[in-house]
Amino acid sequence: MLAPEAYKELEEALGAENVSQEPGVMDSYAWQSSFNFNPTYWVPRPEAVVLPGSTEDVVAIVKICNKYGVKFKAISSGWGAHAAPGSEGVIQVDLRRMDRIIEIDEKNMSAVVEPCAIGGQIRAEAMKLGLNVHMISAGAVSSPLASATSAWGCCWDGVVSGWSPRTVLGVEWVLPTGEVLKLGTLGSDDGWFCGDGPGPSLRGLMRGRCGTFSGNGIYTKCALKLYNWPGPAVPDCDGLLLDAEMPMPENFKVYWTIFKDREHFRDASYEITTEGIGYISLKLNLGTLLCVLLPHVVKTTNWPNLTSLRNLFYGVQHGYVYIVGGNSRRDRAFQENVIRDVVKQHRGVMLDLEDFGLATPLFWGLISGAFPPSSYRMGGQFYTGWGQDDAWDAMVTWDEQGQQVKQNWIERDGCVDDLADCAFDFFCEEGNMAHSEEVWFYDPRKKEHSDATLPINVDFLLQSLENCMELGGNMEPSIRKLLSPILGNYNVWQKKIQDAFDPGHAGDDMLYTYEQDLDLASLDQAKVKRVLELLAKFAWTPEGAPPA
Numbered sequence: 252m253l254a255p256e257a258y259k260e261l262e263e264a265l266g267a268e269n270v271s272q273e274p275g276v277m278d279s280y281a282w283q284s285s286f287n288f289n290p291t292y293w294v295p296r297p298e299a300v301v302l303p304g305s306t307e308d309v310v311a312i313v314k315i316c317n318k319y320g321v322k323f324k325a326i327s328s329g330w331g332a333h334a335a336p337g338s339e340g341v342i343q344v345d346l347r348r349m350d351r352i353i354e355i356d357e358k359n360m361s362a363v364v365e366p367c368a369i370g371g372q373i374r375a376e377a378m379k380l381g382l383n384v385h386m387i388s389a390g391a392v393s394s395p396l397a398s399a400t401s402a403w404g405c406c407w408d409g410v411v412s413g414w415s416p417r418t419v420l421g422v423e424w425v426l427p428t429g430e431v432l433k434l435g436t437l438g439s440d441d442g443w444f445c446g447d448g449p450g451p452s453l454r455g456l457m458r459g460r461c462g463t464f465s466g467n468g469i470y471t472k473c474a475l476k477l478y479n480w481p482g483p484a485v486p487d488c489d490g491l492l493l494d495a496e497m498p499m500p501e502n503f504k505v506y507w508t509i510f511k512d513r514e515h516f517r518d519a520s521y522e523i524t525t526e527g528i529g530y531i532s533l534k535l536n537l538g539t540l541l542c543v544l545l546p547h548v549v550k551t552t553n554w555p556n557l558t559s560l561r562n563l564f565y566g567v568q569h570g571y572v573y574i575v576g577g578n579s580r581r582d583r584a585f586q587e588n589v590i591r592d593v594v595k596q597h598r599g600v601m602l603d604l605e606d607f608g609l610a611t612p613l614f615w616g617l618i619s620g621a622f623p624p625s626s627y628r629m630g631g632q633f634y635t636g637w638g639q640d641d642a643w644d645a646m647v648t649w650d651e652q653g654q655q656v657k658q659n660w661i662e663r664d665g666c667v668d669d670l671a672d673c674a675f676d677f678f679c680e681e682g683n684m685a686h687s688e689e690v691w692f693y694d695p696r697k698k699e700h701s702d703a704t705l706p707i708n709v710d711f712l713l714q715s716l717e718n719c720m721e722l723g724g725n726m727e728p729s730i731r732k733l734l735s736p737i738l739g740n741y742n743v744w745q746k747k748i749q750d751a752f753d754p755g756h757a758g759d760d761m762l763y764t765y766e767q768d769l770d771l772a773s774l775d776q777a778k779v780k781r782v783l784e785l786l787a788k789f790a791w792t793p794e795g796a797p798p799a
Contacts, residue, residue: 285331297343337761391620409679420474427753443474466763516569530576538670638688653689665703729769
């Protein structure tokens with residue numbers, strides 16, 4: 252229970268209209284359906300909800316939390332349960348009032364933004380200046396500041412704009428003590444253009460692999476790298492979302508390359524990407540595309556059981572889409588010729604999707620970030636099977652392994668049948684890294700689907716351990732406790748950092764350092780035994796890494 256004195260101080264600091272303990276208001280934050288395996292969809296109700304409008308407001312909130320022994324949890328665009336309080340005794344800090352694009356530096360290609368300046372908003376303003384911002388595959392309503400400082404993410408624009416943690420420049424960071432820390436050149440009053448130094452960089456402490464979800468403070472401003480946009484400053488648009496009519500810019504083309512097997516797909520895609528080609532590029536899965544865009548058709552026609560259609564889809568499953576964007580016609584022609592030559596060498600097929608009427612909607616759906624929210628249309632919910640970031644060869648291998656896991660659960664009616672090969676693959680930074688996540692759709696109203704969520708995740712975990720694959724984000728407390736010992740006991744060191752930066756533990760650390768046991772009693776005990784055996788085999792000791 253929040254002390255009345257604490258509530259009064261929050262009202263004095265922010266204004267009474269920006270603080271609430273109304274049950275209906277607090278319950279609107281406590282009901283989180285996305286990425287929440289609790290069948291009721293409830294998370295702990297916050298002690299209060301506060302809406303700061305400035306860095307000074309955030310500082311005041313954090314200091315009050317420390318004074319009265321309560322925790323804080325920040326939320327920006329609020330994509331799921333990870334944005335809500337992790338336990339009782341937490342104040343929800345809703346940053347929606349802090350939604351400004353403070354500056355776009357056209358010459359130095361950067362933008363300074365607040366937490367609730369969403370990706371679509373920043374992208375639209377940057378395009379007017381011939382620039383673009385990296386926006387993760389959560390879509391236009393995601394917060395680029397949150398992705399860069401507090402979480403993670405990549406997208407189909409990764410060849411051009413990299414990976415969220417590497418787009419961040421100067422940062423304004425309110426520590427869990429209430430102190431304001433300015434990273435990079437900002438800390439030397441020299442602008443926002445660099446996020447590191449002087450001296451040792453704090454980027455790793457700030458965010459690590461996947462961020463801390465405000466467990467180590469609240470980020471109130473940051474500068475983000477911007478990238479070239481060779482398209483129109485303001486798109487000519489008639490209509491909304493999937494019904495919008497928008498012409499394709501002249502200097503863009505959309506191609507779908509298809510290969511006969513996984514090996515040719517893997518090698519050709521890598522060769523094309525290392526040439527820096529693909530303003531947007533991703534693996535295209537027809538089953539997934541139909542589930543996202545035409546869910547009613549899928550549900551009413553029973554198409555997954557049509558053998559001929561399944562065979563057709565599997566025949567083109569090794570396909571990769573390239574949206575080629577040139578700064579001139581010659582630039583675009585060069586990129587097209589590279590794709591054509593590589594595809595020919597690997598005995599593939601190169602299709603111009605404009606011939607099939609698909610180029611324009613696919614182009615604008617991916618550029619605008621309008622497609623990702625449609626992922627909820629098929630089952631009502633979806634999750635990803637241990638999304639991974641590693642070398643391209645490893646990710647293509649993971650596609651096959653993930654498909655095996657998912658096909659098993661499709662046959663058991665544990666998730667929606669989307670033909671199983673639903674790996675979203677894309678490159679980052681001209682092929683130096685790649686991303687793969689085996690998306691699975693499920694209907695939380697079906698008991699078979701709800702009961703399968705934990706077993707499916709454990710199957711993906713076992714597949715990763717058996718094949719020495721990358722182990723994903725580990726943000727859940729139970730998974731963190733399982734995996735920390737085989738990953739250098741990283742959470743031991745993370746807790747030391749937490750103690751140094753947050754001695755009062757005012758930050759909600761549920762998705763940062765907190766650990767809890769995973770209930771394995773309801774699972775296949777043979778698989779549980781194998782998981783525990785592998786965890787023991789790979790565990791680090793005080794002497795260091797396990798034997799090779």
